[in-house]
Amino acid sequence: MDEYSVIEATMSILLRGGWVLLPLFLIGWLGWFLMFERYGYYFMLKGTSTSKFFKDLDTVGEEAAFAKLRKRRFGYFLALVENVRKYRKDGPVAVRNAMLATRHELDVSLSKSLKTIVTCASIAPLLGLLGTVSGMVHTFETIKQFGFGNPVLLADGISEALLTTQAGLLVAFPLMLVYNYLESRVDSIGDFAWGEALKFEERCFAKEVE
Numbered sequence: 001m002d003e004y005s006v007i008e009a010t011m012s013i014l015l016r017g018g019w020v021l022l023p024l025f026l027i028g029w030l031g032w033f034l035m036f037e038r039y040g041y042y043f044m045l046k047g048t049s050t051s052k053f054f055k056d057l058d059t060v061g062e063e064a065a066f067a068k069l070r071k072r073r074f075g076y077f078l079a080l081v082e083n084v085r086k087y088r089k090d091g092p093v094a095v096r097n098a099m100l101a102t103r104h105e106l107d108v109s110l111s112k113s114l115k116t117i118v119t120c121a122s123i124a125p126l127l128g129l130l131g132t133v134s135g136m137v138h139t140f141e142t143i144k145q146f147g148f149g150n151p152v153l154l155a156d157g158i159s160e161a162l163l164t165t166q167a168g169l170l171v172a173f174p175l176m177l178v179y180n181y182l183e184s185r186v187d188s189i190g191d192f193a194w195g196e197a198l199k200f201e202e203r204c205f206a207k208e209v210e
Helices: 003-017 021-046 051-059 062-070 075-090 092-146 151-209
Strands: none
Touching: 021 092, 021 151, 051 062, 051 151, 062 075, 075 092, 075 151, 092 151
16 A cells, blocks of 8 residues: 555545544544653653662762763652752751652653643543534434435445544543553652662761761
C-alpha cells in the first residue's frame, strides 16, 4: 500500500465517520504525544543507581560526588539532596521541611501532563457517543425522506454512528492504560528518590553527632 492509498483510505474513513472523527483524531494524537514526552522525561529522571553516589562520598568526597551526580541525570534525587546540603547548617527540621517542599513541587511538575492525558481519555468516549447520536439523526432523516426502501441510503448514517463509537473507544482505552502506567512511574520514582535522600540526610547528621 503506497502513501497515496493510505491517505485516501484515511480521508474515506474521516468522511464516512463525520465531523466528530476530526476532534477524536486530534485528541488521540495529543494524548500519545504527551505520553511519549512524559515517558522520556521520567526515563531521564530515573538515571542510574544511587549506590555509586554513596560510594563516591567515601572515596572522592562530597563536592566531587555531587559533581558526578549532576552528570547522571537523576534530577529528582539531586534536587532533594541539594536541599540537605543547602539547609544542613539550619538543622534537621529545616532540612526536612525543604525536602518536603521540593518533593511537592517535583510531584506537581511530574504530574502536570498526566491530567491532560486522562482528560483526553475521558473526552474520547463522549465524542464517540456524540458521533453515534449524529449518525442516528442522519439515519432517521434519511428514513423520513426516502423510507426503508433502499438500505444503501441508510448506510452513511449507520456508518457514521458505528465508526465514531469505535474510534472513541480505541482512543480512550489505550490512553487510560498509559495513564495508569505513567502514574505508577511517578510514584515509584518519587518514593525511590525520597528514600535515598533520607539516607543521605541521616548520614550528614550522624557525622555531626559524632
